[in-house]
Amino acid sequence: MSSEQTSEIQRKMYDFIERYIKAEGMPPTNREIGRAMNIASTGHVDYHLTILEKRGMISRQQKKSRGIKLTKQPSNGVPVAGTIAAGQPLDIFPSSEQQTVSLGNGLVDTENAFALIVKGRSMIEDHICDGDYVVVKPQTTCQNGDIVVAVHMQEGVEGSATLKRFFQEKDHDRVRLQPANSELDPILIPRSIWDQEWQVQGKVVAIFRQCGNAA
Amino acid sequence: MSSEQTSEIQRKMYDFIERYIKAEGMPPTNREIGRAMNIASTGHVDYHLTILEKRGMISRQQKKSRGIKLTKQPSNGVPVAGTIAAGQPLDIFPSSEQQTVSLGNGLVDTENAFALIVKGRSMIEDHICDGDYVVVKPQTTCQNGDIVVAVHMQEGVEGSATLKRFFQEKDHDRVRLQPANSELDPILIPRSIWDQEWQVQGKVVAIFRQCGNAA
DNA sequence: TATTTTCTTGAATAGCCGTTCTAGTTTTCG
């Protein structure tokens, strides 16, 4: 039992624990795990759990029944990755002081999603304001009219990210990144260099705004 | 052990279970409950748990360790109570098909809060759009500039609710309910009849919007 | 091939778990 990668059965075991907790509201016992995975011996279950624990994927409370905890708990929330301002590089927060915004219940698919804090008024006419949280679902493709996070990649320069509406203009054979602010001009990129210089990082699926003081 | 009300110790026991689950990620054992509440006998704990179960506050899985579940699970979300449109009565959803929106992590105080779906464009210049969810924290008082849910109470008529900014105009001795739409006029109420005819139901503390199709 | 690592079984142990029972005490209420 050294390091290397987590094996198939261990991944399945972890998934089962995750599902069990979600369904039953409590972690499974070692025996229940064994039963579910067709493992005949409780010692065998313990063997794999010990590995998962060494890997830091779970933690256990000695001798306590159902004493398994998932290290990364199902937060049901999306991490706030940083801020985004039109034309300026993405300002990534240090993950140490990471907040999360949680939006639940299937209204929004939060799988792998992250949130960004909007700086500036480039999308103001779409009613996305300075300080709003935009929830971004990572994807590399998008459809006309989607609000996307697009990154301009240049050699030697850190990519700069921007929040815009995406339009593919077939008749002009170019891509238009359209701000929602009549004072600002769209960015027009010839289709030929689009793929080399630009990358769609994700699409905005939700917006969240705090207002008033919480008191 | 008949019906009547839940006793002090039973309420404390329920609270402990709730806290334990939150803190430990699993329900407590009967013995842990006893220890925490200075109950010497496990049979005694079982006695009160049986009552809580009969009352429908918890459910138990026979013989299973830590087999306690709270009947109403801690949703961490705010219920969507209905829709609100300026000047029209609040349209309350039947609680049977109740959704919730969850917003977590202390960004917003969700205690007792509820959400409403905005209809119309009366607050459009504050960038609150048709279809947005507004999270409302119930309170009867508010400060100048707060966005509030105000209800007009008339005799024999069901109160009609409206979403407006609240301003107390001392020089005119009246209250102004200001829409954020220059096409709409504010509602002006003399201070003298304000308390009798109007009631502030709560204040908007957050806004949530889905956008784009989730696919 | 030989050798290490990983995986699997089975049994055993000491303690924890839910449940039940008996036998009291305290409180409530007529």
Add this chain to the structure above:
DNA sequence: CGAAAACTAGAACGGCTATTCAAGAAAATA
């Protein structure tokens, strides 16, 4: 007061739990 209801302690039970150990099978590695 007296009776019913609610509450409490203690013990005892069979089953479940986590953990450990010894021993072997299978797979990977060299």
